[in-house]
Amino acid sequence: MVAKFLVVPVEGSHWVNMDILIKALHGQGHSSDVIRTYNSWFVKENSTYYNSITIPNTKGIDKEFVEDMLFKMINYERGKSQISAIQLYLHVFKAIHKNILNIFESEDILKTLKEKQYDLMLTDLAWGAGILLAHELKLPMVYNVRWTTTGEGHFDIAPSPMSYIPVTGSGNTDKINFFQQVKNAFSCLLMDIQNSRFNLPLYQSLCDKYFHSHVHFHELLQRAYIFFMRVDFVFEFPRRTITNIIYFQCKPAKALPQDLEDFMQSSGEYGVISMSLRTFIIDLPDDFTAEIAAAFAQLPQKVIWRYTEKKPSTLGNNTAMVDWMPQNDLLGHPKTKAFIAHGGTNGFQEALYHGILVVGIPFFFDQYDNLLRLQDKGGAKILSIATLNKNTLHAAIQKVIIEPSYRLSMQRLSHLHRDKPVKPLNSTLFWIEFVMRHKGPAHLHTESYKLPWYSYYSVDVAVTLFAVILIFTLSIFLTVRYLCVKCCYRKRKTE
Structure with a gap:
């Protein structure tokens, strides 16, 4: 059809x-x-x-x-x-x-x-x-x-x-x-x-x-x-x-273009860190990108950074800035060690699918909540915009790469995520x-x-049951009270 x-x-x-x-x-x-x-x-x-x-x-x-x-x-x-x-x-x-x-x-x-x-x-x-x-x-x-x-x-x-x-x-x-x-x-x-x-x-x-x-x-x-x-x-x-x-x-990774494949292979035993803020986050303040670039320059890994605006003055020789990159395919490459991301739905899903560690920098909308879930499950580390500088970013990257618990947690999550019939x-x-x-x-x-809200939460049922119980209780109370009064009245009359 x-x-x-x-x-x-x-x-x-x-x-x-x-x-x-x-x-x-x-x-x-x-x-x-x-x-x-x-x-x-x-x-x-x-x-x-x-x-x-x-x-x-x-x-x-x-x-x-x-x-x-x-x-x-x-x-x-x-x-x-x-x-x-x-x-x-x-x-x-x-x-x-x-x-x-x-x-x-x-x-x-x-x-x-x-x-x-x-x-x-x-x-x-x-x-x-x-x-x-x-x-x-x-x-x-x-x-x-x-x-x-x-x-x-x-x-x-x-x-x-x-x-x-x-x-x-x-x-x-x-x-x-x-x-x-x-x-x-x-x-x-x-x-x-x-x-x-x-x-x-x-x-x-x-x-x-x-x-x-x-x-x-x-x-x-x-x-x-x-x-x-x-x-x-x-x-x-x-x-x-x-x-x-x-x-x-998301879907499996495909082979990379030859130029990107050569870059990945040139990273040796240290591997590559990928950074992309994807679609909505296009241009950043110069002092903000300078701190990010300075943190990357201190790393032994190579870095591929998707950013189309002005290159920071602190950019190191290990960092390649590109206008576009196949993010899912890069995250699926065996040389990729970590992913610097803003926490958008597509990015964290791709990282989860491929078992790649995440350092998250949330900006707005759902990004913090997405990263919080991944951090709670042991696969990510969150940095706030207010505290981000070259030292905090470098320390966060080193932590997720060096500590085995992050890698083991992310691998476990990836296996669960991909196990579908x-x-x-x-x-x-x-x-x-x-x-x-x-x-x-x-x-x-x-x-x-x-349903109106009071029916959805059964408020009308609860009120009705409460009214029935209240009426029943009052009926018993009034009946007992009436019988007691009647008995006392007869007793006094007899005396």
Whole structure:
């Protein structure tokens, strides 16, 4: 069965992951139309395996937007700026809102999309455009997801007790004592305030404007037939899940280009350290890169560093700076000893798959939480932006390479991660085609998203049982009291 997909992706590393799925679907004979903004720097307008639909926009999440946001975040973490993460996220939300408006305000674009008669919507939940479009076009949805518009994907669809499931941004693991539970509850409250005051009102205003008044965005979000979650429980802390979540991982490494292979082999017994901040983190302050380069210059290993901007003055002879590198293939090379990363989903998954030690430098979004999970399992060491200098970075690299516990932990995690009965990409393709064959597998859908919160948490049942017990107890008490009074009255009358 050949199908037509409408794909609404997210920029940056999210697109890298979505691109793999689109290529695989093309290989199966399916066709895909990908929605992109005119200034997108990852989703190309011309491709051999998908057709693009370009949305005009005046301001989007483009290269300049991300560079500005990154510099403000780094300066905030290093105490050089007063702008907070919340203010930066508000800028992101406004840009997303503008992009969605540009789609729905264009009659030509909506008409074209309706005429194409797609079979399925494939979208990334970090932005909500795909959810709204799927409702407008009446398409079944499949999500490629790690984070949703409101936070970590599981929190929107699966039971998430705060007693052992760490809330994003809390800094907790799944081993939580009483005081950490209090911190977890406080983090959950902050997340709820952020969602109720900023995220959901933004999307709900679009629902109210373009749909009927009874359409609720959060219910639309939960209506997808399959959630492809970009983690597994080797990495993620064990937790409850539901029937329509499918977990998948990255792919094996391929052979390197000859120039890179020569560089790897020239490293001798010490090997190579790879550093890449991948897609969103493009340009860094000069003093920041100077500290990184100075740390690399002290190492006996060779270093390959993906960085396209100005070369630091402290760059050592052992360090090669490149505009591009095949990250997954480098991490799969036997000469690679460690990976310096920001903690994006793709990077840590690739390191986990190949068993490569990680030194993490988280900047924003999910990066700290990702690295925290890997550090808790013994495979990573985290450095903060505020404390990073040539000495702390050099010490962290040396620690993960020299101490055997890091290597043994990462090898164990890698073996567990790769021990699967079916190749993850094949499993993903099966479930996408399963949704198409059966016009949406309703038997995998829980009814939980239709319940009000008091029914979901059985508050109404608890209140009813409490009322019944209270009435029963009061009835017994009043009956006994009545009998006692009656007996006393008769006794006094007899006397």
